[in-house]
Amino acid sequence: MRYALALLAAVSPALAGVQEVWWNITYVQQANPDGLQPRRVIGINGTWPPPPIDIQSTDDLVVHAYNSLDQPMTLHHHGMFFNSTSWMDGAQSISQCGVPPGQSFDYTVPISTNGQHGTYWIHSHAGGQYVDGLRAPVVIHPPQEKHSYDEEFTVVLGDWYHDEHSVLLKQFISVANPGGAEPVPDSALIYFAQNATYMGPIAGTSPDPVTAAVGFNENATLPFQPGKTYRLRIVNTSAFAMFFFWIDGHDMRIIEVDGTDVEEYPTDLVTVTVAQRYSVLVTARSDASQNWMIHANMDTDMFDTVPPALNPNITSSVTYDASKPITDLGTIDEYHDIDDMALVPLDVEPMLPSTRTIPLEVTFDTMDDGTNRAMFNGQTFVNPLVPTVMSEMSLGQNATQVEAYGPFSFVLNHLEVIDIILQNGDAGKHPFHLHGHKFQIVQRSTDYTSDDPTLNPPINETQTNPVRRDTVQVPSGEGVTLRVVADNPGAWIFHCHIEWHLQAGLAVTFIEAPLEAQARNAIPDVMYQQCAALSLPTSGNAAGHPASDLLDFAGWTLGPYQQVLGWRPKGIGAMAGCVLTAVLGMMTVTWYSLGGHISEEEMEHEARLQQEEKRRRGKFFGLYKPKN
């Protein structure tokens, strides 16, 4: 703690205050937020959910975390920059080894100096702990809000599993699941917070004791008064599910996206993928003659199967007068995504010309060990033995050599402007999150393989103020170009925020400006000690070998790898409608495995088949999209 305050003193202007919270991270037995099944979760001080954090942007935050779990733990402040202190970012194996059981760590979050405000969240970035509940919203209030409103609420959305993450992960990454079907949530949760407190259940309801302090789903309500304008900060804390959110009888105007204030943008529904945040303004009705349903429908397109017991459509309500009935308009005409490129930031930031492109293509495959993994550019991510930032800080001049960090790494030069060209070659949609930065979304294509400029347009370099956010959704077969300025020396992970996909290897690391990082701050000693306590190395290349053996990865197991030419589109054969394609595909594979020579053209032919399969699958699902 002395360290934390010393660091803050060094980085903060004299007047900044420090808000401290003490979190004892504990297992909590018999939590039952959905009212369907009690289970063990991860909470704080024996309670769940972990408390929301509200802070003024003129203050800094210190989270004193004590790990009462039986496994290493980290906390990631999603979307915060940690400018030049990337080891505070909480990404296990990238920025730290993890807080060992029975030890504490003080996360120092600079806010007063980094110009950030808006809606964020805090969650574990280790061992899937956030899926087990270690997640909470963080709201940062600027001295003066750009938009005006009377009152605000935070809306927390999340998917919910009845089994613990470790159990589900074993089933997911398994030879028994070669198609990589993700665990389907057992339910969804919606709950509300205000002034750093969760809102209790509606009077008269009596939810299960352990989680009874908070109102969930039908037992939660937002009190509205006629004529007032409310800001709702919507945070999606899902591990997997995307939500469609709307309020019967009320229109919404988007005013914030991932901490970026934007011009008012009217919408009938808000699509929030994992880890994204939106604020909307909602003007209350002028009459209190009835109450209205709030809807949060999970997008079930991504679910391999929709179990009959699953209710993907949860509701809560807006209450004007508790004695009046609730109006439920039930359905929505059509689900649609928000065109985030149409959102206009209030603080104008022009596009800088890019100096480098980094193409990243997403695929999933059954690998040579029989499990299904995710890949960027054909490589599945494996945690380095040495946290990447510790390699970066310890390798001296050699830290600029990308080979030191493993095959899924990129070294960025200081202040370089990069275009990440992200291409989703998978059949599912994915939310991608870059740590330590916001990117500008400068281009989207609806078919990244197309030569047709209406489907795959070139980047418009004359955009004056592209939207900036930290998490972007990319649908199947689509592409997006993210422009990022490398202005934050350190080591940062870029990954799919669907927890299952991160664990299946859908990540790369950016080692940014190593020499500048070395010249700035130093990693606190306690972080090295905690690695030692976990018997993990803290210097040298990703496998812990010194600069003299920079390319030696002995002791570090990379892979699994793609089967030679056995590449199959994910989920093939899972859909009855695709049987023909599957049979064709299997014939091709059999032929390949019999040693047939593969030419470029045949590869391309196979790729086209895959594309066609994906398109068909998309259409197939489309039939089930509500159109009423």
Ligand SMILES: *[C@@H]1O[C@H](CO)[C@@H](O)[C@H](O)[C@H]1NC(C)=O
């Ligand atoms: C957790 O418990 C400690 C010790 O009783 C207390 O100081 C701290 O404020 C509590 N934190 C929360 C978030 O309740």
Ligand SMILES: *[C@@H]1O[C@H](CO)[C@@H](O)[C@H](O)[C@H]1NC(C)=O
């Ligand atoms: C954290 O909680 C555990 C379990 O309740 C308790 O045994 C431990 O003393 C607490 N530790 C701290 C530092 O508060």
Ligand SMILES: *[C@@H]1O[C@H](CO)[C@@H](O)[C@H](O)[C@H]1NC(C)=O
């Ligand atoms: C939050 O603060 C406002 C204004 O101080 C108050 O009206 C409201 O009841 C508070 N809400 C909760 C949930 O404590």
Ligand SMILES: *[C@@H]1O[C@H](CO)[C@@H](O)[C@H](O)[C@H]1NC(C)=O
């Ligand atoms: C709401 O409260 C009722 C009891 O009044 C309880 O049976 C139900 O499980 C609760 N629902 C949730 C989601 O907590």
Ligand SMILES: *[C@@H]1O[C@H](CO)[C@@H](O)[C@H](O)[C@H]1NC(C)=O
């Ligand atoms: C939250 O994100 C998940 C994963 O993308 C998505 O399936 C779910 O619909 C999102 N929830 C909301 C309310 O947007």
Ligand SMILES: *[C@@H]1O[C@H](CO)[C@@H](O)[C@H](O)[C@H]1NC(C)=O
């Ligand atoms: C969920 O809501 C959608 C859209 O209104 C609807 O099409 C679907 O049938 C609902 N699902 C269930 C299980 O109620």
Ligand SMILES: *[C@@H]1O[C@H](CO)[C@@H](O)[C@H](O)[C@H]1NC(C)=O
């Ligand atoms: C590491 O850097 C040293 C100089 O600092 C150099 O002599 C050596 O060749 C470098 N190693 C590699 C593998 O580049």
Ligand SMILES: *[C@@H]1O[C@H](CO)[C@@H](O)[C@H](O)[C@H]1NC(C)=O
């Ligand atoms: C490029 O963006 C500018 C500024 O938003 C706009 O005026 C122009 O029409 C766009 N050009 C194309 C080809 O879309």
Ligand SMILES: *[C@@H]1O[C@H](CO)[C@@H](O)[C@H](O)[C@H]1NC(C)=O
């Ligand atoms: C980090 O701070 C420097 C100034 O010290 C600034 O130029 C840069 O934009 C900041 N980066 C981020 C991501 O905030």
